[in-house]
Amino acid sequence: MAAPCPEDPSLERHFKGHRDAVTCVDFSLNTKQLASGSMDSCLMIWHMKPQSRAYRFAGHKDAVTCVNFSPSGHLLASGSRDKTVRIWIPNVKGESTVFRAHTATVRSVHFCSDGQSFVTASDDKTVKVWSTHRQKFLFSLSQHINWVRCARFSPDGRLIVSASDDKTVKLWDKTSRECVHSYCEHGGFVTYVDFHPSGTCIAAAGMDNTVKVWDVRTHRLLQHYQLHSAAVNALSFHPSGNYLLTASSDSTLKILDLMEGRLLYTLHGHQGPATTVAFSRTGEYFASGGSDEQVMVWKSNFDVVDYGEVTKVHRPPATLATSSRNLTVSILEQRLTLTEDKLKQCLENQQLIMQRTTP
Numbered sequence: 388m389a390a391p392c393p394e395d396p397s398l399e400r401h402f403k404g405h406r407d408a409v410t411c412v413d414f415s416l417n418t419k420q421l422a423s424g425s426m427d428s429c430l431m432i433w434h435m436k437p438q439s440r441a442y443r444f445a446g447h448k449d450a451v452t453c454v455n456f457s458p459s460g461h462l463l464a465s466g467s468r469d470k471t472v473r474i475w476i477p478n479v480k481g482e483s484t485v486f487r488a489h490t491a492t493v494r495s496v497h498f499c500s501d502g503q504s505f506v507t508a509s510d511d512k513t514v515k516v517w518s519t520h521r522q523k524f525l526f527s528l529s530q531h532i533n534w535v536r537c538a539r540f541s542p543d544g545r546l547i548v549s550a551s552d553d554k555t556v557k558l559w560d561k562t563s564r565e566c567v568h569s570y571c572e573h574g575g576f577v578t579y580v581d582f583h584p585s586g587t588c589i590a591a592a593g594m595d596n597t598v599k600v601w602d603v604r605t606h607r608l609l610q611h612y613q614l615h616s617a618a619v620n621a622l623s624f625h626p627s628g629n630y631l632l633t634a635s636s637d638s639t640l641k642i643l644d645l646m647e648g649r650l651l652y653t654l655h656g657h658q659g660p661a662t663t664v665a666f667s668r669t670g671e672y673f674a675s676g677g678s679d680e681q682v683m684v685w686k687s688n689f690d691v692v693d694y695g696e697v698t699k700v701h702r703p704p705a706t707l708a709t710s711s712r713n714l715t716v717s718i719l720e721q722r723l724t725l726t727e728d729k730l731k732q733c734l735e736n737q738q739l740i741m742q743r744t745t746p
Contacts, residue, residue, distance in 0.1 A: 390663045394688050396642065397657060399672070402433045402682040404441055409661075409676030411453045414667040417675070418461035420477060421674055424451030425431055430465050432477050433682065440668045443479040446473055453495045458502045459493065462519070466493030472507055474519070488515055488524040495537040506547055508538035513551045516561070528559050530566050537579045542586045546603065548705055556591045558603055568606050572599060579621045584628045592619035598633055600645070612651050621663045626670040634661035656683050687738035 407426035414421050421433045430444040430451050449468035452638055455478070456463050463475045470488040472493055491510035500504045504525065507515050514528040514535055533552035546567070547559040556570040556577055575594035582589055583600075588609065590600045598619055600610040617636035624631055630651070633644040638652040640661055657677030666673045666687075673682045 396652060396654060396673075396685045396688055398683055399686050400435075401656075401682045402431070402441065402622045402684070403680070404431050404433075404443065405429065405680045405682070407450075408678040409680060409682055409726060410451060411663045412665045412674040412676045413454045413456050414462075414672070415477070416458065416668050416691060418667045418669065418672060419683070420456075420460070421462055421559075421684065422454045422456065422465075423618075423674075423676055424454045424479065425676075425680070426450040428467070430454060430463075430475065431597075432463070435684070442477070442479060442481055443534055444475055444483070446470065446481075446483050446485075449641075450495060455496050455498055455502060455505070457519070458500055459731075462498075462502075463478040464496040464498065464657075465508055466496040466503055466509075468492045470509075472496055472517070474506075474522075481572055482505060484522055486522065486524065488517075489513070490535075494535065495539075496537045499540045500542055501544060506538045506540055508535035508549055510534040512551075514547065516539045516547070516558070526564060528564060528566070530557060530569075531555070535668065536577065537581075539581050541582045541603075542584060546582075546586075548580050548582060548589050548603075550580035550591055556580050556589065556601075558589070560654075563638045565645055570599075570601055570606070570608075572608055573597070575618075581622060581624060583624055584626055590622055592622045592633060594618040596635075598622060598631070600631075600641070604694060610645070610648055612643060612650075614643075614651065617660075620660065623664050623666045623673065625666050625687070626668065630665060632664045632673055634664040634675055634677075637658040638677070640664060653690060654685070657681065676737075679733065681684075 403454050405425040405427050407576035409423050409425050411424040423431050428447050432442040447467040447469050451465050451467050453466040464478045466472050470489050473483040475483040489509040489511050493507050493509050495508040505517050512531050516525045528614040531551040531553050535549050535551045549557050554573050557566050558568045560567050573593045577591050577593050579592040592598050596615045598612040615637050618637050619633050621634045633641045637659050642652040644651045658679040660678045663676040672684050
């Protein structure tokens with residue numbers, strides 16, 4: 388068997404400690420800690436430094452469904468089937484504060500980029516926004532007509548996106564609390580949604596095995612991937628915005644190249660459904676969890692830019708080239724950081740080419 392190419396993602400570590408399916412993972416800002424939640428009602432904090440002992444946090448009375456580190460990394464939020472949200476201090480003591488307002492399972496929790504507030508999604512069909520430091524519930528967004536599985540803030544904190552079993556993705560204005568748009572193109576429950584790092588697009592995963600990318604300004608569907616053979620359970624954008632990582636019940640992880648609109652890698656590691664994925668804040672690593680109770684940490688390798696500079700550098704725009712023989716899109720400069728409209732421009736060019744090749 389040929390030796391793996393050094394640019395391929397590689398499995399770095401795997402953590403064992405959960406006693407039931409892993410439901411969620413998230414890296415701290417400095418990538419020194421990785422949090423995971425599980426159906427075993429526990430939260431684990433793993434240390435990326437070898438030989439460091441993990442912390443096990445017990446407090447939730449039922450399955451932990453979601454975890455998210457605050458932007459500073461000083462706090463960790465979790466949601467549970469016990470209908471509560473907890474904010475933990477991620478140290479050896481594992482102290483936590485309980486937030487109550489939902490009347491059913493909390494499926495998703497996500498901090499705003501300023502850390503002042505966080506948003507949750509629940510089986511009670513609502514999205515709720517909370518104040519972190521005043522430790523109080525602020526308001527609800529209530530237009531979904533079925534369970535809400537995921538809600539995320541936009542990078543600038545002005546918008547919220549939510550995904551629901553009512554087969555819609557809704558975009559909300561945080562200030563006016565109005566639903567700005569509903570995306571209804573999914574053929575099944577929508578399991579996960581997130582903003583592109585530029586804030587101009589969203590990607591949503593569905594039980595219909597698809598991943599869809601929309602422009603939040605024009606509300607146009609930009610990309611549609613049907614690469615998994617079972618439900619897509621989670622996704623995560625690389626901080627550069629060039630790649631999208633997905634986890635599926637078909638037991639695989641997939642890495643998509645958004646600039647070329649194609650599949651880059653299929654990764655096999657989990658036995659049974661892969662339930663969750665998350666890139667580290669720099670993109671150098673990503674983590675995955677599965678129903679096999681395992682948490683895996685992978686080194687990305689595929690984007691060999693200087694990760695520390697990934698959000699600062701602005702290189703010249705990419706040039707799209709078309710080959711007259713097969714009209715495939717190729718990017719002359721792949722290792723680049725997105726500016727606001729670059730992704731949109733590339734995706735629209737790709738769509739035009741696809742339309743020309745369709746008889």
